[in-house]
Amino acid sequence: MENYRHLLRDFEEGLLTEMKEKGRIIEVKAGQMLLQSGQPIRNTIIVLEGLVKLFRESDEDGSEFFMYYLQPGDGCALSMICDRTFRASSVTVRADTNAKLLVVPVEYTEHWMRNYRTWYHFVVGTYRKRYEELLETIDHIAFQNMDVRLEFYLRRHSQVLGSKVLELTNTQIAQELNSSREVISRLMKKLAEAGKVRLLKNGIELLKL
Structure with a gap:
């Protein structure tokens, strides 16, 4: 975790301590599936190194619709609001390059939302960023050749x-x-x-x- 404090510098010390205690850092290879559509969401992730791609898959022919990338310092918005019910994912998540991820069980992020303002602001900021990106994408799909x-x-x-x-x-x-x-x-x-x-x-x- 110490090597990535520059990515997590906005979080207070208490939250950083819990991230270290409750989370784990994993390494994944380019092309590795992290979550498939329909699978229960059990963890939230923050990218520490590399790129992770989120996309939707067609049920009919398996074609992909690219949504956005997660870069170092980004978290997966969809997983941030999941709870102990482990709701099914509506997107597929795949490592686009070799990557390192901080993985935290979703039950701890419930506690963080209530107790750490910096985590709350991180989640809200993440959703705002993704919403704006998706609006831009929708505009191009709906109105552009x-x-x-x-x-x-x-x-x-x-x-x-x-x-x-x-x-x-x-x-x-x-x-x-x-x-x-x-x-x-x-x-x-x-x-x-x-x-x-x-x-x-x-x-x-x-x-x-």
Whole structure:
């Protein structure tokens, strides 16, 4: 925990002590499933290193709809308000890179909401941030054409990853935008012809997005 105090600096000492006593730090590999849709939520997580992706899965064909990333210092909003009833998750959570997570059983977070104002403000701030992100995503889905949605998707990933080079395939992008690989391939070719991206063997480089 001492190595991550800069991420948890807004929490009071009593809460940090309980996090150390009640929680545990785990290491996960890129691609590892942390929670699947329909599974009971037994723990809340705070990301200490790496990136974690949240997405919805279609019951019909298993296609994915990307929601947002959790970065170092972020907590999983959905798990923060769960209680001892262990409600089923409505999203799937997967490590996008190798990551380290602080994992705490949800029964302790109930106590923290009542007794630690810093945890209360952290939870409220997390929900506000995710709500605003989802509104932005919904706006693009409801009111924008696929080419605009694709550019938004690429910019967002670049900002989160801190890189202009994205290791994404057209199939991955199509799944997360609920489109087809053929449509994404055609739009990516148009972006490349416009000088906005460079198509690489194993990904995409953003140039003028």
